[in-house]
Amino acid sequence: MALANESKEVIVLKTQKKDFTYVMKSLLAGGVAGMCSKTTVAPLDRIKILLQAHNKHYASFGVFSGLAEIVKRESFAALYKGNGAQMVRVFPYAAIQFTSFEFYKTLLGSILGKGSHIGKFMSGSLAGVTAVTFTYPLDTIRARLAFQVTGEHVYNGIAHTAKSIVQKEGGIKALYRGFVPTLCGMVPYAGLTFFCFETIKKFFLKTLPLIFSKSSSKDSGGVVLTVPAKLVCGGLSGAFAQCVSYPLDVTRRRMQLAKMDPATGKFGHGMFKTLITVYKVDGVVNGLYRGMSINFLRAVPMVAVSFSTYELMKQTLELDTGVDS
Template sequence: MALKMEKTSDFNFITKSLLAGGVAGMCSKTVVAPLDRIKILLQAQSNQYKHHGVVGGLTAVIKNESLQALYKGNGAQMVRIFPYAATQFTSFEIYKKYLNGIHIPVVQHGDKFIAGAGAGATAVTLTYPLDTIRARLAFQITGEHKYTGIVHAATTMFRTEGGIRALYRGFVPTMCGMIPYAGFSFYCFEYLKFVLMKYLPLTFCKKCDRNTGGLVLTVPGKLLCGGLAGAAAQSVSYPLDVTRRRMQLACMDPKTEKFGSGMIKTLTLIYRENGIVKGLYRGMSINYIRAIPMVATSFSTYELMKQLLHLDTGMAVS
């Protein structure tokens, strides 16, 4: 009887965590969807927008296409982000429970880094094809459409670019980038949350009877932790994000097909042709503008959803 109740409790925890994570992901990506599209256009050096900066690019998209064009590819993003964020946050909670108590020398809360890295790897493996499709749709310019939608893009790529490998093009640099990115994101958020609760409880925390610790972060506290976590994580993993985009979009233009042959070769080509600042870190300014509110919104929404869904007590681990 006790075992049955434990399994029911774990099932409820996982179901609620999936919902909380999915909602958090959708909110965060919707907030930064226009910046996401500009980032993709700058990273892959779109012929029409490659000479623009962030503000100029946003203005040019509205002028040349429309205000709605800033959200191009966001439909595919929503289809992707709900299962991605749901899987990532839920995996983190599960991995964190099993890793709880593992001490890593020098690094306090190091188990959170491992749990975050594992969660990111799990989520990206399951949802990567949707990210590739979304990038293709977002890269299209009005009047030069190659794909009509998510299904058409998927079937066209599968049929003409080598099957399932086409949908996973750029997966290796994505995975290499995801491990430090997700690891640092969750580690920094959890560590900063711990610091604020321990040293600044009167400023950034409030009492909550449902929470097992008695305290939860206020919304400003959540946003602060999430924003700083996002900035730190993006700084580490950004060059691999650029590499991933160049590989994903290589077949969109005959001039860029050379970027689709492998991670090391693509990294080398980007560095040789454009250097570090204008190549490997191209679009980094917009990435900071984008990443800070995105990660802040994501973690804040997830923490709020956890409170609303009574997830404070967590999952039993046998």
């Protein structure tokens, strides 16, 4: 009896160690994927923020002329302004998002059925909400740093930005300004992104395996997407999700940056009021969807690189051996 109990304890310990290792690997895979994708589009991220919030130096420029103006007015390195804060934020954000998606997908799959479309959408939405809740203050800090123009700096680094916002703008809650529209936008965006990726991935693997798949590197008999197919799946997923959630992304940015300029203070008073103010002042095309063209330019490769890197990391770390059923 004693030996049996010891054997059970050993099995439990091995299972716990295996689960812990899986979670750590999953967090690493997600974090690396997020860092790669965000660094890829960092210059487009910065010009998007400058255009969304009508920075006085760049309001009259378009995407490519704006990028050229940043280099001319500031420097080439200025294209990546705020990317340090972005990396600090995006590693835990992406790690939590991808890992929690796998958790929610398994949990909801056991309740709603493994192939449930509702389950996939809900898993993506919950994963996005979970990740953004933990990392939102870093997004606010990154936006403030990216919005600054050389020669007119208000903040000097991540710690100084956080301290200044907390001390001058009403405490810790100021770091969460724009959080509500972010959550409202995250539900359709993350839900549709993960849902579309999983759906397109499954379609490619099962319908066009000769074109879009290859044998798994592990001796499991499974198949995985080729790298070009991963990029296509991610790009299509990101493009569709952005169309739905973009006005709330604009609202979030206007709220985050409202206190940096007295002229934009009217945009910092609640989600619905800010949304309505943006519509009344700037309209639909130049307001709610301002910067949408650049968002496609950045979102499609960003999501493509993110999902592709994550899938490759899963295969490298032996977390994924083939097609999901």
